[in-house]
Amino acid sequence: MxxxxxxxxxxxxxxxxxxxxxxxxxxxxxxxxxxxxxxxxxxGRQMMVVHRLPGGGRxxxxxxxxxxxxxxxxxxxxxxxxxxxxxxxxxxxxxxxxxxxxxxxxxxxxxxxxxxxxxxxxxxxxxxxxxxxxxESVSSANAGNTLANVLGSDVGSGLAQLSGVISDVSDGLFVESGQLASIVGQVMPLGTLVGAGGSLAKVSDALTTTSALSQGVTNLAGASTVLDNLSRQLSISGQGLMSALQVSGQNIENIQVESASSLSAVVGNAAVQSVGADVGGLINRSNASVGQALGLTAQTPAVHS
CATH class of the missing domain: 2.40.30 (Elongation Factor Tu (Ef-tu); domain 3)
Known part of the structure; x- marks a missing residue:
């Protein structure tokens, strides 16, 4: 062609x-x-057998x-x-x-x-x-829609909050990247935490994949492969978020506030802590919903201490 x-x-x-x-x-x-x-x-089609009766009935x-x-x-x-x-x-x-x-x-x-x-x-x-x-059956389709609504709301909210903090931190701190790299006591530069390949970026990528899997589904509850994939993506999100919370918490404790740049770094790390706590709750609720659909009676939260 x-x-x-x-x-x-x-x-x-x-x-x-x-x-x-x-x-x-x-x-x-x-x-x-x-x-x-x-x-x-x-x-598709509805399979049926038609019995034709005398006189035109059926x-x-x-x-x-x-x-x-x-x-x-x-x-x-x-x-x-x-x-x-x-x-x-x-x-x-x-x-x-x-x-x-x-x-x-x-x-x-x-x-x-x-x-x-x-x-x-x-x-x-x-x-x-x-x-x-x-x-697929009608009951499994309804169950899939219920689960999809939960995931769509939680994951969408989590992505919006992550995007907001990444944008805010980037706008406020990347302009002073030269100074941020030398802030005393910083375990990991904030730019590395929120930038491409960083912990928060990985969380965002995993949640984006979760959203793509779950949006508008009709038979999610009956698809074990899809549910397993959702569980895996939520686990990746949880691991990335726990890493971001740990690093940002250590930064807050260790940074020596000696200038406007170091103060901005503390504020940025605090923003990561705040949003991380909120998004962690949403990830855990989504993870619990997927675990329930998988028939799991006990499940470790994706984000935990």
């Missing part, structure tokens, strides 16, 4: 709106922006829900386009169930068919994906 000028323009335009679409998860792969499917066909026996396969089409764009497509190809070859979350659905699926087109010397890879769904 040739790459037309129109297709290239659409791809470039979509790349500029990467944050405008909800992410899609397939296994450990998170699809965002232009990678999100252009089309997702969802549906008796209908319903046998249960038969969810149809999920049909997706989309594209990968950029230098990693082929590598991203090959990651899905490897999942197909393995033939094992993978977690899937998109468009109000979060469940365990099997990759029945996956093909992609190598275009523009690998910079663009259009793909077609067919997924087999497990059986």
């Amino acid at each position: 040739g790459l037309t000028l129109s297709a290239l323009e659409n791809a470039i335009g979509s790349a500029g709106r990467l944050g405008a679409t909800a992410p899609v998860m397939l296994g450990e792969l998170v699809l965002t922006g232009i990678e999100v499917p252009d089309r997702l066909q969802v549906g 008796v209908v026996d319903t046998l249960g829900n038969d969810p149809g396969r999920l049909e997706l089409t989309g594209k990968f764009l950029g230098p990693n386009a082929q590598a991203r497509a090959q990651a899905i190809e490897k999942m197909r070859v393995r033939g094992t169930p993978v977690a899937f979350s998109a468009a109000g659905i979060a469940l365990q699926v099997w990759i029945v068919r996956f093909v992609y087109s190598y275009e523009a010397k690998g910079a663009l890879c259009s793909y077609e994906l067919t997924l087999e769904r497990p059986a």
